[in-house]
Amino acid sequence: MVNDTTLLLGLDGLVAERVELDVTGVPVVNLSTGCEQARCCPQCGQRALKVKQWTTTRPRDLPVGGRMVQLRWRKRRWYCPTPACPRKSFTEQVAQVPARARLTSRLRQAAGAAVADAGRTIVQAARDHGVSWPVVAAAFTAHASAVLPAEPEPVAVLGIDEVRRGKPHWTWDEQAASWTVTADRWHVGFCDLSGGQGLLAQVEGRTTAAVTAWLTARSQAWREQVQAVAIDMCTVFKSAIRQVLPHAVLVVDHFHVVQVRREVLCFREGCKDPPPGCRSSSVKLAAA
Structure with missing residues (x-):
């Protein structure tokens, strides 16, 4: 049964049973599952009938009414009723709290939107939402992927430049008997200098192969629209442009x-x- 506290909390599929205060005065919301779909096996879709065990999770959420709250969700692990299903058993999950999630979906979305729409840095958004910066980085990527087009619009003037990111990482290749780079410290960025698209992409590595790989991944019609390419005095970029965009005018930054x-x-x-x-x-x- 949906009560006022459940409506105020706003986590679809979860019911607020009671609210209590811990020793520090933080509200603790005790939750139960209110969605019948949570009883269906995520592998085969069959509705479970037998409970295997009970478990309690404590996903983190956004503040409610300006106060931080703690969630305590007591849920069931079910046996899958289909003998041939490889899942065997599963734990209840809802859209706002997927399986094995330590954060609610709306907390992740809010952290990503803080970077994409509010102009905060990843580190600042992590501090504001009480999560780690890798979590915010992944949330920002998901937020941006949902709104950005799969392919950039045609570009008349393309800008290419490199940026340094951290330190390189190496691993020993047994077959080649040599060290190979697993994480390059240099990334190459592609920008729209004549339109309003801004940064189009950023690829790892500062090599001719890295630049040509991104350019050749675009369609022939897209590449033909590029009239000029602005670079610094880097022979890597010059070689790549001459290979993939031979018709484009090569411009060197006057600086x-x-x-x-x-x-x-x-x-x-x-x-x-x-x-x-x-x-x-x-x-x-x-x-x-």
Whole structure:
């Protein structure tokens, strides 16, 4: 039977039996299963008749009425009635609290929306919702995947640049008898510079193969729409563009052109006090 507390809590399929306070004054909501569909085996769909055991879970949820609450769900583990079903037994689950979930679905969705819509960082959203940052990162990915198109719209001016993310990870390859990279510290980002799509994709690795793989995954019609590609003075990007987008105009960011020109002048003039970021000292050392 649905009571006022159940309606206030708003977790479909769960019934609030009673609310009590723990020793610290935090409300503890005791829940039971109110959805008959939870008795159906998720593998074969048959309705279970025999209870195997009872179990209690404590999923974390959003604040209710501005106060943090604790959920205590006492639910049943059922025997599957189908002899041939490989599941054998299963625990009750509802949409807001899937099987083996430690968080309610709405808490995950709120954490992802805080990053996507409210402009918070992943770390800040994790602190605000009391979860770890990997949980928020996964929630943000799920939130973005639901609203972003499967394929980017055509782009007239494409921007390509790299970003450094952490440290590389290596593993020993027994067959090749050498170390191979399992996690590259460099990622390559693709941006729409002429439209409003912003960041189109980010792929791991700063290699010609990584760039060409993403570009060739787009349709031929999409690639033909690209009129110009803006890059820094990286031969990896230049090689990839010449292979996949030979018709596109290759544009180098003027910042890098000015930077290299400044370094050449410093080297030629024998600058004794190069400005910050100038690599003329390393150029002199290499020439020596």
